[in-house]
Amino acid sequence: xxxxxxxxxxxxxxxxxGGGYRSASLELLAQARRLAAEGDAEVVEVVxxxxxxxxxxxxxxxxxxRVLVLTGAELxxxxxxxxxxALSAAAEEDxxxxxxxxxxxxxxxxxxxxxxxxxGRAVMNAVKLxxxxxxxxxxxxxxxxxxxxxxxxxxGPWLVAFRPNSFNPDFPADLxxxxxxxxxxxxxSRIEVLEGAxxxxxxxxxxxxxxxxxxxxGMKDPGNLQLLEGLADALNGAVGVSRAVVDAGxxxxxxxxxxxxxxxxxxxxxxxxISGAIHHIMGMDTAKVVVAVNTDPSAPIFEYADYGIVGDxxxxxxxxxxxxxxxx
Amino acid sequence: MKIAVxxxxxxxxxxxxxxxxxxxxxxxxxxxxxxxFDELAVEEAVRIRESGLAAEVYxxxxxxxxxxxxxxxGLAMGADSAFLVDDAVLANADPLTIARTLAALVEREGYDxxxxxxxSTDDESGLVAAMVAELLGIPCVAGVVELELEEGxxxxxxxQPDGKETLxxxxxxxxxxxxxxxxxxxxxxxxxxxxxxxxxxxVELEELGVEAAPELRPRAYHLPPERPPVKMLEGEPAExxxxxxxxxxxxxxxx
Numbered sequence: 356x357x358x359x360x361x362x363x364x365x366x367x368x369x370x371x372x373g374g375g376y377r378s379a380s381l382e383l384l385a386q387a388r389r390l391a392a393e394g395d396a397e398v399v400e401v402v403x404x405x406x407x408x409x410x411x412x413x414x415x416x417x418x419x420x421r422v423l424v425l426t427g428a429e430l431x432x433x434x435x436x437x438x439x440x441a442l443s444a445a446a447e448e449d450x451x452x453x454x455x456x457x458x459x460x461x462x463x464x465x466x467x468x469x470x471x472x473x474x475g476r477a478v479m480n481a482v483k484l485x486x487x488x489x490x491x492x493x494x495x496x497x498x499x500x501x502x503x504x505x506x507x508x509x510x511g512p513w514l515v516a517f518r519p520n521s522f523n524p525d526f527p528a529d530l531x532x533x534x535x536x537x538x539x540x541x542x543x544s545r546i547e548v549l550e551g552a553x554x555x556x557x558x559x560x561x562x563x564x565x566x567x568x569x570x571x572x573g574m575k576d577p578g579n580l581q582l583l584e585g586l587a588d589a590l591n592g593a594v595g596v597s598r599a600v601v602d603a604g605x606x607x608x609x610x611x612x613x614x615x616x617x618x619x620x621x622x623x624x625x626x627x628x629i630s631g632a633i634h635h636i637m638g639m640d641t642a643k644v645v646v647a648v649n650t651d652p653s654a655p656i657f658e659y660a661d662y663g664i665v666g667d668x669x670x671x672x673x674x675x676x677x678x679x680x681x682x683x
Numbered sequence: 684m685k686i687a688v689x690x691x692x693x694x695x696x697x698x699x700x701x702x703x704x705x706x707x708x709x710x711x712x713x714x715x716x717x718x719x720f721d722e723l724a725v726e727e728a729v730r731i732r733e734s735g736l737a738a739e740v741y742x743x744x745x746x747x748x749x750x751x752x753x754x755x756x757g758l759a760m761g762a763d764s765a766f767l768v769d770d771a772v773l774a775n776a777d778p779l780t781i782a783r784t785l786a787a788l789v790e791r792e793g794y795d796x797x798x799x800x801x802x803s804t805d806d807e808s809g810l811v812a813a814m815v816a817e818l819l820g821i822p823c824v825a826g827v828v829e830l831e832l833e834e835g836x837x838x839x840x841x842x843q844p845d846g847k848e849t850l851x852x853x854x855x856x857x858x859x860x861x862x863x864x865x866x867x868x869x870x871x872x873x874x875x876x877x878x879x880x881x882x883x884x885x886v887e888l889e890e891l892g893v894e895a896a897p898e899l900r901p902r903a904y905h906l907p908p909e910r911p912p913v914k915m916l917e918g919e920p921a922e923x924x925x926x927x928x929x930x931x932x933x934x935x936x937x938x
Contacts, residue, residue: 435823436822459844460826460844463809463813463826464823464825466810467809467810467813468814470778471779471782471818474779474896476777477777477779477808477814479808480806480807492902497806497904498694498698498709499694499804499807500907501698501906502702502709502904502906502907503905503906503907504709504903504904505901505902505903505904506899506901507902546824546850546851547852548848548849548850549838549849549850550848551848552843552844552845552847552848553845561844562844608828611862614804615719622937623931623935623937633696634696637696640907643937644931644935644937646927646931657913657915659910661910661911661913661914662914662916662927662935663914664916664920664927667920670920671920671923674920674923674925675924675927675928677924678921678924679928679938
């Protein structure tokens with residue numbers, strides 16, 4: 356019997372960012388390895404699949420049984436059309452494959468189109484992948500995070516995108532890794548880039564940050580938002596804001612946390628002067644530890660917080676930045 | 684130019700949600716609205732028509748006994764017509780089935796541009812619109828915050844983690860709306876009255892010749908884990924801050 360007949364193969368799309376691979380991809384590799392090591396769900400092979408130009412595939416050594424590097428002139432720089440063509444060629448090789456993606460713009464562009472081409476299941480926004488009774492189970496939020504659904508990974512290819520920070524990224528990189536290169540048939544992009552994004556690599560991505568420091572209307576003035584940056588810098592975190600702050604024109608929508616903004620799942624989340632409307636909670640309720648500071652002791656945010664301080668964000672925030680800097 | 688807008692009816696954010704029958708059934712209070720991001724798409728389509736660049740705007744929705752609210756809201760905002768695919772098969776449909784349905788319908792009605800929200804506020808997946816594009820064989824740009832029509836193409840801006848990028852996409856295409864694209868109008872009373880009177884034509888899956896993908900039925904549901912009660916830290920800002928740092932280090936282990 357071939358490998359594929361005896362069990363499932365897990366493919367992890369290793370997405371490049373700033374010359375390396377996204378940590379959200381590396382944590383998926385770690386989880387796939389964990390499932391393979393447990394042996395319960397008969398994960399027979401973990402394959403890191405990546406495109407030329409995404410990162411240095413040498414750094415994936417030990418993290419997967421096999422690294423498949425897709426090569427081709429159209430793949431650099433990334434375009435959705437060329438990556439879809441390249442990945443679908445690879446996916447057709449494994450009709451029972453489980454393909455994992457890190458959530459983000461690329462997953463949103465590529466995954467649905469691959470699902471159409473392969474007839475596979477497409478699941479976005481997943482937060483858990485576990486083996487139970489020999490089966491793989493994916494968990495994802497439904498009704499905007501008000502409940503969670505458990506999906507049994509059944510027949511056919513499955514394409515699943517996971518929210519960053521869903522898994523422990525630490526797993527020994529101790530495998531013998533075979534690196535393969537596959538030349539893909541070119542598919543040129545139908546979309547023309549007129550002006551690229553800034554490519555500012557100094558910024559910690561809000562969606563992936565381990566620490567997120569957010570402020571709401573309790574920050575009182577747009578000029579005070581820089582206090583959030585002070586704390587975020589001290590903790591190598593990212594700054595976010597509430598919808599009210601964006602709607603008031605104090606900050607860009609790109610850093611809004613909540614239903615109509617970003618969903619974040621950091622290890623540590625700070626909410627300064629945010630009341631905690633359901634709209635906001637839906638964007639951060641999977642954060643592991645939540646700290647809330649608000650002048651109103653009955654603010655709903657305290658119901659979702661692990662630690663609370665009743666007080667003025669403008670007084671507590673600098674004190675906190677100092678306390679962390681002083682002891683760090 | 685003819686613009687098709689894909690619209691979805693979703694539970695209001697504040698609905699009651701429960702799990703019953705040992706976790707096998709999800710109960711969601713029946714109070715639905717037009718998806719927030721789809722509202723942006725309808726607004727953009729109506730604005731394009733008002734500017735004279737499009738002659739017709741229609742909304743399409745697919746679901747099992749759902750979609751009427753969304754279609755009527757679209758009409759009240761100024762869409763010329765709406766179509767509803769109402770079929771029991773769509774109750775636990777895979778997004779691919781919904782996409783095939785919507786693609787077949789817009790193919791039948793004709794389109795030069797397809798607009799949709801970047802995702803629904805209930806599933807938050809953003810799958811259907813991109814799938815429709817792939818089924819129609821046209822490009823898709825997700826999360827558009829600026830849209831300008833040119834001859835045979837559209838110039839769009841979207842947000843990336845490292846800033847904004849400007850793209851040119853040939854038409855027809857599927858473009859999905861992100862917050863910031865516009866501020867949707869609140870429909871006038873006259874518009875709402877008119878929309879109430881319209882009989883939204885319903886279409887069955889069979890008429891469209893759509894083959895349903897296997898159902899996606901979760902094996903179980905559960906509610907989010909409850910957070911332990913909050914620990915309130917007292918004292919002056921400096922004292923409370925110092926105590927917080929100590930707890931985050933020693934108790935929570937996150938610093």
